[in-house]
Amino acid sequence: MTSPAVPTADAALAAPKEFGIIPKLAAEAFGTFILVFGGLGVALFSDPSSAPLPAPLAIGLSVAVGIAAVGHISGGHFNPAVTLGTAVAGRTPWKAVPGYVLAQLVGGALGALVLWVSVRTLPNLSNLSSVQPIFTHISNGVDDLSPNKFPMAAGLLAEVVATAVFLGIILAATSKRAAKGVAPWAIGITLAILIQSIAPITNASINPARSTATAIFAETNSLGQLWIFWLAPLLGAVIAGLIFRGFGSPDDVIVTGAPGAPSFTTVEGLPTEGATASEVEAAEAAEREAGAETRLDLATSGEDDAIIDAPGTSDRPRTDEDDAKSFFDRDKQSDR
Known part of the structure; x- marks a missing residue:
């Protein structure tokens, strides 16, 4: 069995370059802007009884299109x-x-600022004190600020569990073994379902950046409860991350949101922390090439059985035709 190959200089040159930190930060800011402006804009300006697009679905689709657009960055x-x-x-x-x-x-x-400026343009809402209750209505809260007056315990439990489930779906949908191209929509639809399920309890945060964005322009009591919607989602995310780290498959090539995104987990014989998906692919290609050279060496030496029986030396599954060929080749060698 050959030793694990590493990417050659030619493979490294052929691999696409990794994005720098500035494009990555810009992509994260842009995607979060879409989530708040697009998703919460529907909740802010639409009549729930007549809106063609429910607010939870609007938020989920906003995340999905954001991932599809800039997730590779x-x-x-x-x-x-x-x-x-x-x-x-x-x-x-x-x-x-x-x-x-x-x-x-x-x-x-x-x-949230764009939404706030838009609301302020209405003649009867030009007063700051008139706009704050509107943003309080779409902010997250418990007790008196909960849509159905749920207590803090219920709010904490709902946010922790929902965020843990959400992160679990993200980690599973973006692994190497998941179907390609489905991650943005699986993540977006999951988020829409989770928001719909816990919205009556807390108005559904699952995202400290979303909670902070609306609380900035809401009444002071929303700001007073903001810590809840940092603590609970972060705790749920840590729980899911630890579970995945303990039980996740070690040979998964990690993409953190979309194909081409950075990968940082260990793959046996391949680059580890800090490696990109392209680097891992280049290493895999080099390993396949090394395997092909091994098969050629075995073939020239007449060791046909080793070619067939060596694990990992064939890119296609073993068939009856292969077994028959091996049998007759063995007979020919014995006749010699």
Whole structure:
């Protein structure tokens, strides 16, 4: 069995270049802006009884299209809880976490600012005190600020569980073994379902950047409860990240949101922390090439059985035709 191959210089040159930190932060800010401006804009301006697109679905689709658009640049987190959870799971380097979280907060605040300015243009809402209750209505809260007056315990439980489930779907949908191209829509639809399920309890945060964005422009009591919607989602994300790190498959090539996003977990014989998906693919190609050379050496030496029986030396499954060929080739060698 050949030793694990490493990417050659030619393979490294052929691999696409990794995006720098500035494009990644811009992508995270842009995606979070879409989430707040697009998703919460529907909740803010639409009549729930007549709106063609429910607010939870609008938020889920906003995340899905954001991941589809810029997920290949930054991984498409758009959520501090997702960034923390993927870091705990080993998919995001810890040094990237502060910048990602800051970019998400800026993007979310800008989205809420555009909505706030839009509301202020209405003649009967030009007064600041008239706009704050509107943003309080779409902010997250418990007790008196809960849509159905749920207590803090219920709110904490709902947010922790929902965020853990959300991150679990993200980690599973973006692994190497998942079907390609489905991650954005699986993540977006999951988020829509989770928001719909816990909206009566807390107005559904699952995202500290989203909660902060609306609380900035809401009444002071919303700001007073903001810590809940940082603590609960982050705790849920950490739980999911630890579970995935403990039980996840070690041979998964990690993409943190979309195909081409950075990968940071260990793959046997391949680059580990800090490696990109393209580098892993280049290493896999080099390993396949090394395997082909091994088969050629075995063939020239007449060791046909080793070619067939050696695990991992064939790219296609073994068939009856292969077994028959091996049998008759063996007979020919014995006749000699």
